Amino acid sequence: MTAIDDAKRVSGPDAGTTPTPPRERAPRRQRPYRRRGSGDFARPTLGGLVGRYALLLFVTVLVVGPLVWQLSTSFKGPGDDIYTFPPNVVPTDPTLQNYVRVTDFIPVYLYAFHSLLVALGTVLSNTVLATFAGYAIGCMRFRGKRIVLGILLSTLLLPGEVTLTSQFLTIRNLGLADSLWGVFLPGAINAMNVLLVATACRAIPSEMLDAATVDGATTWQRIRHIVWPNVRGMVSVVAIFAFIGAWDDYLWPLVVLSDPAKYTLTVGMAYLNGNFQADPRLIAAGTMIALVPLVVMFSITQRFFFKGVQEGAVKG
């Protein structure tokens, strides 16, 4: 959209014909709003722009406010009043003690490690298995493919909550109740991810794969050297969502785990809140331990994120 705007402005009435000093022209091209009488509808007027930023800042406060408040609470020492109005965001008695003291109540770093194990396992199994299955479905012809597709599609309509009780029975019969394996296994491969990678695989030209076959490439070599470079973008989207999903999950670990020594971070946090009526400063420190790794990861990978959400959505 911006490319079109620029092209329009360059070829506009005052482009080249009137010798305007370049000093004046340069900032005008950067100006993010349109002047009165300009025909460029895509740009807001100056007043509209100011109102827009005001609204954006207002929403930012609504969205970030609670998180910032919690972050500041986590640094407040015992000398700080956490119940004042207006809420003081900058701690007057800043301390890191809350991050240490929270471990007196729950082994929060051990729980974070459990969450990390489950999340990394989920990422690994989903990316590898979805690439394999996605390649077979997207690029290979074989008898029974429709049946496989039907099986995968059928679970998309099925919310995990519906199978909660009987899935727990399955896990218990496998002897995995109250273990991190039990938390990890049902999410090890998600049908949606297979279908996403299969879509990406369909975009690979079949001539390329055929040529590799003629040159004597094995299935493994074709996956490694042709399929993987082509589906890497989609697989990274799958990986990010798998990580967030596993790290944030609450209901399933809550059902599977009964021994507090084995909790994941989300279950442990709720346990901390429920059983001790602990100091809000400690809860704040715990929530930040759960939140900050995700925010950092999100900030680094956010361009994949928006791509993933948009690809997952039906275009109107």
Added chain:
Amino acid sequence: MRSHKWYTPWLLVAPAVVWVLVFGLWPFLNTVILSFTDSRPLRTGGFVGLENYGRMLQDEQFGYALTTSVIYMIVCVPLLTILPLLLALLVEKTIPGIAAFRTTFYFPVIASVVVVALIWTWMFDSRGVINQTLQAFGLLDKPVAFLVDRWWLLACAILLTVWKGLGYYMVVYLAALGNVGRELHEAAMLDGAGAFRRFLSVTIPGVRGAMLLISALVAVAAMRVFTELHVLSNGTGGPGGQDLSIVMLIRQVGQGLNGDVGYASALSVALFLLTVLPLIAIAWMNRERRTVS
């Protein structure tokens, strides 16, 4: 071109298919079967016909859970269908710094519901920031105990869901808005249509598909709500269990060595029907539209 042995594709899809069968389809079939029995966790029960379903109709707690979910749906669907669209329009134009705003508005989406709910628990606390603010502005003379009243707790949970969901649906709308032709807006503008008129006549029809999809997703999510109510009510389901959601009820009934697996399964089947119905309704509305236009 035949480039592989007949079993290669099967080896590649086998893990995915086995997983879906073992952890998806089989538990579902098993749920339906168990719902007609009086099973307990340690013993397979006998066939009891529709007894579990009959019990559900008389169960006071199921009534509460259904009320909670339906109110959740009635409030959340319009809010989460309209507010994210307005937000998407706000961040649609490429003005300086807009990417940072988009990213910021997405933060609540990635945060775990538990973490978000814990943060809001302290904000809703009787000495928390919301009570303090309302009192400072003279809107309240004494603090309201938001989290121990049936309807206030429900309202808080809904607020939390909306706050957390805004960013996600905003991005879905952004994708849909990208498909609304700019020429349509310019043509409408030349015809003298104001901003509001263009919103009604150009934008809304342009994102109709996304709107239907989002309302279906929100409706299904409302039926499945668990974490918000569980954490805000500290696992109790509110005063007298009146804020139980269906999933909370399933977990409460089915858990433990004495859990009533049969009845929990019947509740699960009910949940399945309640989540599938909105989807069917949306599919039907989409079909209707295609035959009209």
